[in-house]
Amino acid sequence: MNYNWNWHIFLEPNPMGTGTYLDLLLTGLVVTVKVSVLAWIIALVSGSVIGVLRTLPSRTASWIGFCWVEFFRNMPLLVQLFLWFFVLPELLPRSAGLWLKQLPNAPFWTAAIGVGLFMSARVAVQLQAGITSLPRGQKQASTALGLTTVQTYRYVLLPMAFRIILPPLTSEFLNTIKNSAVAITIGLIELTGEARSMQEFSFQVFEAFTAATVLYLLLNFVVVTAMRFLERYVAIPGYITGK
Amino acid sequence: MLGNFDFDVIRRALPYLFLEGMRFTLTLTALAAFGGLVFGTLIALMRLSSYKVLGRIAGFYVDFIRSLPLVLVIFWFYFLVPYIGQWVTGASRPITVGAFASSLITFIAFEAAYFSEIMRAGIQSISKGQPAAASALGLTYAQSMRYVVLPQAFRNMLPVLLTQTIVLFQDTSLVYVLSIPDFLGAASKVAQRDGRLVEMYLFAALVYFVISCVASFGVRRLQSRIAIVR
Numbered sequence: 001m002n003y004n005w006n007w008h009i010f011l012e013p014n015p016m017g018t019g020t021y022l023d024l025l026l027t028g029l030v031v032t033v034k035v036s037v038l039a040w041i042i043a044l045v046s047g048s049v050i051g052v053l054r055t056l057p058s059r060t061a062s063w064i065g066f067c068w069v070e071f072f073r074n075m076p077l078l079v080q081l082f083l084w085f086f087v088l089p090e091l092l093p094r095s096a097g098l099w100l101k102q103l104p105n106a107p108f109w110t111a112a113i114g115v116g117l118f119m120s121a122r123v124a125v126q127l128q129a130g131i132t133s134l135p136r137g138q139k140q141a142s143t144a145l146g147l148t149t150v151q152t153y154r155y156v157l158l159p160m161a162f163r164i165i166l167p168p169l170t171s172e173f174l175n176t177i178k179n180s181a182v183a184i185t186i187g188l189i190e191l192t193g194e195a196r197s198m199q200e201f202s203f204q205v206f207e208a209f210t211a212a213t214v215l216y217l218l219l220n221f222v223v224v225t226a227m228r229f230l231e232r233y234v235a236i237p238g239y240i241t242g243k
Numbered sequence: 244m245l246g247n248f249d250f251d252v253i254r255r256a257l258p259y260l261f262l263e264g265m266r267f268t269l270t271l272t273a274l275a276a277f278g279g280l281v282f283g284t285l286i287a288l289m290r291l292s293s294y295k296v297l298g299r300i301a302g303f304y305v306d307f308i309r310s311l312p313l314v315l316v317i318f319w320f321y322f323l324v325p326y327i328g329q330w331v332t333g334a335s336r337p338i339t340v341g342a343f344a345s346s347l348i349t350f351i352a353f354e355a356a357y358f359s360e361i362m363r364a365g366i367q368s369i370s371k372g373q374p375a376a377a378s379a380l381g382l383t384y385a386q387s388m389r390y391v392v393l394p395q396a397f398r399n400m401l402p403v404l405l406t407q408t409i410v411l412f413q414d415t416s417l418v419y420v421l422s423i424p425d426f427l428g429a430a431s432k433v434a435q436r437d438g439r440l441v442e443m444y445l446f447a448a449l450v451y452f453v454i455s456c457v458a459s460f461g462v463r464r465l466q467s468r469i470a471i472v473r
Contacts (some may be wrong), residue, residue, distance in 0.1 A: 004325065071452075074452045074455035075452050078416045080448075083445070086325045086439065086444055182314060184314060186419060216315065220310040
């Protein structure tokens with residue numbers, strides 16, 4: 001391979017004047033973490049609501065849940081980001097659209113909301129599966145005890161369902177981190193974006209991408225380890241998910 | 244607002260969108276799904292083989308690929324493939340690889356990791372008695388895989404494999420980052436040329452939505468039809 005390796009490139013100053021190339025990549029890592037965490041909160045909250053709606057006996061509720069999931073699941077994430085970023089401001093009334101376009105840091109917020117809603121459909125499906133996997137007796141027993149529907153979900157079904165779906169939720173969180181890289185297309189300079197700009201400034205393609213790869217692997221490792229701890233912490237002894 | 248929505252822009256772009264863009268997207272999806280399935284099955288067999296080293300290598304590859312964003316993998320291969328080509332062909336300079344070949348290699352390598360996990364689950368879903376009976380009948384490992392285990396594993400996993408293919412169909416839109424005219428890339432080119440982002444992106448979203456909806460409906464039908472087998 002006639003490629004000039006130069007691993008010292010990370011310690012050389014970057015052309016933005018913000019320190020070394022390593023600092024550039026670390027800035028990208030911080031953006032990736034921020035977008036992913038924000039998107040994950042949105043996905044978890046809205047996904048839980050929709051997941052619960054899908055399991056309610058009401059026809060309307062499960063229909064709303066069904067439409068939400070199908071809408072966000074059947075379009076590529078990239079197309080959804082384009083819709084929020086380019087199309088939505090044009091469809092709103094003039095003043096609102098103008099305000100949206102001039103919002104500082106628009107790619108960041110669009111990415112967080114877009115990725116969050118995209119992932120909410122997946123969270124909803126997981127939660128629905130978790131709730132329906134519980135034995136029917138649980139719901140019947142809480143009705144017999146005189147709990148209302150809200151109380152049944154709050155105290156009986158959801159605490160168990162969330163424990164069951166913790167492992168798939170971990171991989172959905174990892175997917176959220178990975179999907180945040182798609183936001184490079186609407187101009188968000190996160191980790192992949194910083195690696196790309198480092199490649200354009202320094203011509204050291206493989207060093208830049210290797211560094212980004214290592215940082216993504218580290219991020220994954222941290223999340224997986226943290227979720228293992230959480231799983232062990234919330235496990236109920238003697239129950240399905242306990243030891 | 245939607246008042247000045249221009250349907251004519253879409254109508255005029257239709258031949259380009261579908262004959263160029265959608266053909267690229269569908270060809271890439273089909274070939275990547277096929278290649279991903281073949282290599283994914285091989286990786287799954289490696290992971291389940293009794294040679295620990297093979298299993299270790301396959302497991303490492305799958306975990307590695309699955310923890311990286313597809314966008315980063317696309318960039319990696321875009322720059323790496325010319326050098327790999329140089330190494331394979333023994334040329335003196337990095338060879339030039341077309342956009343299609345580059346993205347096809349990327350998607351096969353990427354999807355193989357995901358398909359291998361599905362095939363591994365499929366192979367493990369076959370009861371132990373089957374390969375045992377096959378070897379009692381005197382079939383070799385290759386024969387028992389070819390005639391006994393893999394056909395059943397493939398059949399059991401068909402709905403999941405097809406769902407993954409729908410995901411792949413949506414993911415191919417990411418070749419946009421290399422400015423390749425797939426369906427979305429073509430739509431975006433027209434959108435920027437004519438200054439008609441709203442029409443083109445809404446239309447592209449609608450087309451992806453309808454295709455994915457119809458396909459996943461078909462998968463659900465198939466699932467309920469073959470679920471009775473056991």
